[in-house]
Amino acid sequence: MVEEILSNIYKIEVPLPGNPLKVLNSYFVKGGKRNLLIDTGFNRVECREALLNGLGTLGTDLERTDIFITHMHADHSGLVSAVAGEKSVVYCSEVDAQRIKWSQSPAYWAENRAHAASYGFPLEEYSKDMLRLPGQKYSPDKVPAFTTVKENDLIEVGAYRFICVETPGHTPGHLCLYEPECRIFISGDHILEDITPNITMFYKGLADPLGEYLKSLDKVDKMDVGLVLPGHRGIMRDVHRRIEELKKHYENRLGEVLDVLNEGMMSAYQVAGRITWDLNYSSWEEFPLEQKWFATGETMSHLEHLRHLDKVRKLWNNNKVFYEPRI
């Protein structure tokens, strides 16, 4: 489905079959000389058809279209090599571009799994199933030559002047785009309407991703934004209200993690199995493996943030990490 949001800015809905996110919002900005496509969908046939159909409806010449990737995740970057023409410039932050390159290698995923295992994820029970993780399965066929962009870099498309805004947290190199004159903020997965972005620890380079994420929320809160165009779900008008809700959510969540930890020393995986999740399963045991993986990563980021706040202590025992509250 293609919808015109503002003059020359279109939203193309790319379905994500079987994924709780349901749809990826790809944005297409029609320019005079060059167009800009923001995010692409998974590298799978259903996504490719929807995106190419949408672009076809808009009469897009791919050779005259550049691509902006908000962050490394496959639901945003997966189709980049399928869509980019020979003359397309593909923008991404240096940090996430590097990670897209690394994630092409099985060693990257092996390292992630070993990392998860040290935080209590029972890898041995699932070693074959782990291959189903979408980030590995639906990543781009080949890595394009990225043009890396950073804070305050400008991308002009027609009458629009987009400024790159670094918003680390959801991924270490997450970028948003801000158009100050029209007060448009293209938020990727940094700010979503009725869901919270997964803040995980499965990346090297950020010691406290949840702390970084909360700082990135404060940064956007200071900006003059009238319309938020997110990577998933609905478009938002009141960014400040949403930021307040998100901050409250993480505050409650951190409190819940601390309460659970008061039962005694636990691994991140054990804590994940005891806190509440907004998913339609009656027990932790029923969670599909993929959801247990994301839940464990999310719990790890909360525990590490509490450690940075000096509220919990991290202990190593036989190459496994455990946490206990500081009294």
Ligand SMILES: [Zn+2]
């Ligand atoms: Zn996403």
